[in-house]
Amino acid sequence: MIYKNAIRFLVLIFLQVLILNHISLSGYINPYLYVYFILLLPFETPYWLLLTSAFAIGIGVDVFSNTPGLNAAASVAMAFSRPMVIRSVSSGIGPDYTGTPSIVNQGMKWFFYYAAFLILIHHTVLFYLEVFSFREFFATLLRVLLSSAFTLALVFVAEYLGFRRK
Amino acid sequence: MRNLYLFFRRHYIYFLFLLLEVVSLSLFFNYNEFQNAAVYKLTTQLSGSVNSLFRNVSEYFTLGKTNQTLTQEIAQLQARMPEAFYKADTSAFFIGDTMYKTEYWYIAAKVISNSTNKRNNFLMINKGRIHGVENNMGVVIGNRIVGQVVGVSKHFSWVMSVLNKDSRISGKFKKNDQLVNIEWNGGSYRYGTVKEIPKHFEIKKGDTIITSGNSEIYPEGFLIGTIEDFTIAQDDNFNSATILFATDFNSLGYVEVVIDMMRKEKEDLKASFHTK
Numbered sequence: 001m002i003y004k005n006a007i008r009f010l011v012l013i014f015l016q017v018l019i020l021n022h023i024s025l026s027g028y029i030n031p032y033l034y035v036y037f038i039l040l041l042p043f044e045t046p047y048w049l050l051l052t053s054a055f056a057i058g059i060g061v062d063v064f065s066n067t068p069g070l071n072a073a074a075s076v077a078m079a080f081s082r083p084m085v086i087r088s089v090s091s092g093i094g095p096d097y098t099g100t101p102s103i104v105n106q107g108m109k110w111f112f113y114y115a116a117f118l119i120l121i122h123h124t125v126l127f128y129l130e131v132f133s134f135r136e137f138f139a140t141l142l143r144v145l146l147s148s149a150f151t152l153a154l155v156f157v158a159e160y161l162g163f164r165r166k
Numbered sequence: 167m168r169n170l171y172l173f174f175r176r177h178y179i180y181f182l183f184l185l186l187e188v189v190s191l192s193l194f195f196n197y198n199e200f201q202n203a204a205v206y207k208l209t210t211q212l213s214g215s216v217n218s219l220f221r222n223v224s225e226y227f228t229l230g231k232t233n234q235t236l237t238q239e240i241a242q243l244q245a246r247m248p249e250a251f252y253k254a255d256t257s258a259f260f261i262g263d264t265m266y267k268t269e270y271w272y273i274a275a276k277v278i279s280n281s282t283n284k285r286n287n288f289l290m291i292n293k294g295r296i297h298g299v300e301n302n303m304g305v306v307i308g309n310r311i312v313g314q315v316v317g318v319s320k321h322f323s324w325v326m327s328v329l330n331k332d333s334r335i336s337g338k339f340k341k342n343d344q345l346v347n348i349e350w351n352g353g354s355y356r357y358g359t360v361k362e363i364p365k366h367f368e369i370k371k372g373d374t375i376i377t378s379g380n381s382e383i384y385p386e387g388f389l390i391g392t393i394e395d396f397t398i399a400q401d402d403n404f405n406s407a408t409i410l411f412a413t414d415f416n417s418l419g420y421v422e423v424v425i426d427m428m429r430k431e432k433e434d435l436k437a438s439f440h441t442k
Contacts, residue, residue: 017217018216051182055189058190066213066290067194068194069193070190072190072193073194080183139353140285
């Protein structure tokens with residue numbers, strides 16, 4: 001389990017900085033697939049480890065894209081809200097899941113809401129922090145929504161390609 | 167004391183969360199100081215090596231385009247060679263003539279990473295301190311502007327692209343030297359905004375805007391772009407316009423760093439004036 005996650009950590013950082021950072025569609029869309037790592041951390045991961053590994057992958061991406069702290073702040077915010085999102089999307093008493101979150105284990109609908117909420121939280125923090133002004137509120141909102149949709153699509157593609165088996 | 171300990175133990179996760187956020191945000195907001203830190207120089211070296219590895223491969227896909235740009239630039243340079251000028255009377259010149267002292271020098275550099283899709287875009291180039299690059303130098307391609315050096319390590323430099331929230335370019339209309347400021351408000355990488363055009367000033371579509379030379383970053387006369395569209399403000403003393411950038415920021419292969427040979431002299435003059 002640890003090895004799988006470590007390999008995923010490295011693969012996603014390099015995928016992000018070498019390929020995805022260079023993707024530019026109409027100046028608005030910018031996918032951040034590295035959050036897939038945080039999405040796929042096992043349910044039983046201790047809360048502190050969740051936060052620190054999110055921080056680690058954020059800083060890792062930051063180092064290569066000249067944005068110290070930006071991706072780290074967004075990733076930590078996302079990891080912090082993960083247990084709450086899991087609780088709210090798994091209706092009822094609460095999750096008794098174990099292992100890695102996935103479409104196969106939790107179902108399409110569950111995984112969609114889970115990934116969509118977390119990606120939206122991550123991208124909102126990321127884009128508004130980068131702009132750091134509400135003057136361009138709606139332009140930034142459009143970027144958040146379009147990029148989130150694109151990242152979500154990539155997450156589903158990765159899920160179906162069986163990326164997580166790496 | 168025990169209660170305090172229990173309190174921390176129970177809520178440690180919130181403290182950890184706050185700690186990590188404070189670390190990230192202080193890195194983010196102290197970005198300028200961070201660039202001077204030793205750890206930054208190390209990470210720049212590291213990311214520079216990784217990015218140039220990637221660029222070495224991807225370069226092959228754009229060779230045709232690069233050749234074309236280089237050919238165009240050679241043509242422009244040939245037009246500036248002494249042979250290209252008509253010599254009326256060569257005996258009027260003498261060796262060491264201070265009238266013709268070089269003011270600007272250019273270093274060619276390869277772009278190893280570039281973006282146009284963020285709100286704040288940066289480039290990394292493969293020339294650094296050992297090649298003579300310093301902070302605040304201008305970066306151009308041919309006679310068009312690209313950005314400004316904001317961080318230098320031993321072999322690489324970070325360049326703040328014109329496509330950046332913090333980028334303000336001092337420009338002027340070519341037709342009558344009217345000074346304006348050019349900014350980029352996000353969105354398409356091809357269009358920027360021209361600010362502070364006085365009301366009385368007549369704008370036409372297609373007007374050319376060049377650098378003013380006031381900012382000491384770019385020499386005077388470099389091409390910024392042409393007016394694409396403009397709005398007449400109702401309740402403001404200034405009009406604004408949309409500019410189509412002359413530079414294609416999405417396909418930069420090789421750029422040139424502008425070295426102002428008289429920069430120190432200019433700065434000293436300014437400093438001596440301000441201290442009095």
